[in-house]
Amino acid sequence: MTELKVAIIGGGGFMGYAHSLGWALAPITADTGATIRKAVLVEADEDRAKTAAQRLNWEDWSTDWREVIARDDIDIIDIVTPPAVHAEIAIAALAAGKHVFVEKPISNDLAEADLMQAAAETSTGVSQVGFNYRHAAAMTFVKRMLDDGTLGHPLQFRAHYTQDVGALGRVLSGWRAKKGAGGSGVTGDIGSHIIDLASYLVGDIDSVTAIIGAKDPAENTAWLPDDERLQGEYLDDAALWMAKFNNGAIGSFACTVYASGRKNRMFFELECTGGTVEFDWNHSDHIKLSLVSDNPDQQGFRTITLNENHEDYRYPLGGMGSGYVDDAALQLQKFVRAIVDKQAGSPSFADATRTQRVISAVMQSADSHQWVTIDEVTA
Ligand SMILES: NC(=O)c1ccc[n+]([C@@H]2O[C@H](COP(=O)([O-])OP(=O)(O)OC[C@H]3O[C@@H](n4cnc5c(N)ncnc54)[C@H](O)[C@@H]3O)[C@@H](O)[C@H]2O)c1
Known part of the structure; x- marks a missing residue:
């Protein structure tokens, strides 16, 4: 069996923890066709690198990602640094022929995302971006019901993060x-997840119109006018936008980090010609489903508990409570499987660059107060 050695860059932070668990679980919970070695954890600071490598069970540590990319024995570069440094590391790793997994958003900047997409397209390495939520078993189930026609044609998607x-x-x-x-604002940080899900489930977004708000943490003023926000380099803390999809569906999106009581709530409803689905990440093992074809005296929502009959559900019976770590493992399993099968990773750098284009369109629309067409957004 192939052995793949992974180096994680920025592994001492939040995602370093989630990915370390994901890499450990990935070959246990599914046959990926490869064994995984958690070879090197990289952090710029030596103490942080050593401590994190030991706690998260990596074989070795380094403070220099360039030296790690140059090593012949490393197969996979997993980038979990802040987005401002994704491009530099990913492009170097792809040029060295490594397989590259990079956290979302692909970058903070559309110009960098375009360069990363070009690097991925000419590299021998497989690449994938960490939009983890699309891999959850519940999303695989919804996607299947869209692909096999159960839900019919998408009409309206409403998402909150x-x-x-x-x-x-x-x-x-x-x-x-x-x-x-190096921040990406709330639209890049959490809004990117609901843009990715919308693209995955409903299809490409054609155009958006947006409002954004930023609260100045120093002054504690709510919400800053656009010109003050831009002048002070404050990113968005809250954003609302409407979207038209290429296939005629319409959508609305909301994200904020000023939602008291919401710890990490990603929620959407999707109405289609054949039925409606509702999903809340805080109940990630459940999907609410209503089908137009239900008997007239049984119309309404049923709650489906994901179980062993659902693809990507990894326990031998339902109701076990799969969550964030299962999801981290699922996306890495699919990435490893793509490497072993010599296939493209998904979501690809091209998919994530399109998401970055939508983020740029949201920003441009908030500034111009106009609808912005995604294909017309340039870096
Ligand atoms: N998919 C998800 O659910 C999810 C959740 C949170 C964060 N993220 C993404 O993961 C990435 C990291 O976010 P985080 O919350 O883990 O941030 P974090 O600040 O907790 O961790 C980032 C780590 O990178 C290290 N780092 C920075 N520059 C470095 C360099 N040049 N060389 C080596 N190490 C360096 C920092 O020291 C830090 O330990 C971001 O792109 C973020 O958007 C994804």
């Missing part, structure tokens, strides 16, 4: 707050 970290005055990581520190 809400957290309370801003309301509680918590800064999750220093880089998130300001553009200069």
Whole structure:
């Protein structure tokens, strides 16, 4: 069996923890066709690198990602740094022929995303982006019902991604707050997940119109006018946008980190000609489903509990409560399987670059107060 050696860059943070668990679980919960070695954890600071490598069970540590990319024995570069440094590391790794997994958003900047997509398209390495939620068994089930016609044609998608970290005055990581520190704002950070899900389930977005708000953490003023926000480099803390999809469906999206009580709630409803589905990540083992074809005296929503009959559900019986770590493992399993089968990873750098284009369109629309067409957005 193939052995794949992984190096994780930025492994001492939040995603370093989630991916370390994911890499450990991936070959246990499914046959990926390869064995995995958690070979090297990289952090810029030596103490942080050593401590994290030991706690998260990596064989070795380094403070220099360039030296790790140059090593012949490393097969996979897993990038979990803040998005501002994704491009530099990913492009170097792809040029060296490594397989590259990079966390979302692919970058903070459309120009960098375009360069990353071009690098992926000419590399011998397989590449994939960490939009983890699309891999959850519940999403595989919804996607299947869309592909096999059970749900019919998508009509309207309404998604929220809400957290309370801003309301509680918590800064999750220093880089998130300001553009200069490498942050991507709430639209890039959590909004990108619901854009990815919309693209995966409903199809490509054609155009958007948006409103965004930013609260100045220093002054504690709610919400900053656009010109002050841009001048102060404050990113968006709240965003609302409407979208038209290429296939005629329509959508609305909301994200904020000022939602008291919402710890990490990703929620959507999708109405289609054949039925409706509702999903809430806080109940990730459940899908609410209503079908137009249900008997007239049984119309309404049923709650389906995911179980061993659903693809990508990894326990021998339902109701076991699969969640974030299962999802981390699922996306890495699919990435490894793509490497073994010499297939493209999904979502690809091209998919994530299109998501980045939608993020740029949301920003442009909030500034111009106009509808923005995604294909017309340039870097
Ligand atoms: N998919 C998800 O559910 C999800 C959730 C949270 C974060 N993310 C994404 O994961 C990425 C990291 O976010 P996080 O919350 O883990 O951030 P974090 O700040 O907790 O961790 C980032 C780590 O990268 C390290 N780092 C920064 N620059 C480095 C460099 N040049 N070389 C080596 N190490 C470096 C930092 O020291 C830090 O330990 C971001 O792209 C973020 O958007 C994804």
